[in-house]
Amino acid sequence: MDAISHLSSTATSNTCLAAALTAVGIPLATKPFVRIVGDGIRGERTLWFFEPQSHDGKFQTKELVEAWNDDAWHLAHPEHPFAYIKCALLNRQRLVDKVKQDVPLACVKRRGKIAFIPLDASPATEDLFLKYL
Known part of the structure; x- marks a missing residue:
């Protein structure tokens, strides 16, 4: 998965990250995604492509892609809209996981x-x- 994500600094195979990028106004690229199969990929993977920055220029795609898995960034920027979005998506996943564990x-x-x-x-x-x- 990481090898695919590094095809472009403004691309990701993480659909939650893709949703977060669109939520802060970063537009999808003209060709927004490709579906990839084969070469060690089990099933199918979608790779999302984005423009380099948000419409208003406030957010840089590469910076937010790098920040997504950087705990230090999130601790340093707890009030950043992107930090709130990631927290909401993680909370959603935890809730879904909890429901799946229950009888x-x-x-x-x-x-x-x-x-x-x-x-x-x-x-x-x-x-x-x-x-x-």
Whole structure:
């Protein structure tokens, strides 16, 4: 993945980074992406290309691409819009991961009553819930 990202200092295969760049106003290049397969790449990878700076000139693409994985940059610039965007995207991923770790509940309706039963409940636990429906 890193080898692909270094094809250009204004390109990335990290879709979260690509979304963050667009959020601060950095436009996609005329040819915004390529889809790459083969040569050790499992599946398919998308490489996003960007213009060198935001429309207003306030943000430089290369600097933000380098800052993305630089913890020192984020600690030094905690109020920077790009730092907030990365934090939001990381928080989103943590929330998604947390949901995936949890056991879903089955919603069972009978005679106007509802029970939520964990999908990994033992048969005895299921019977206990169901007898009240």
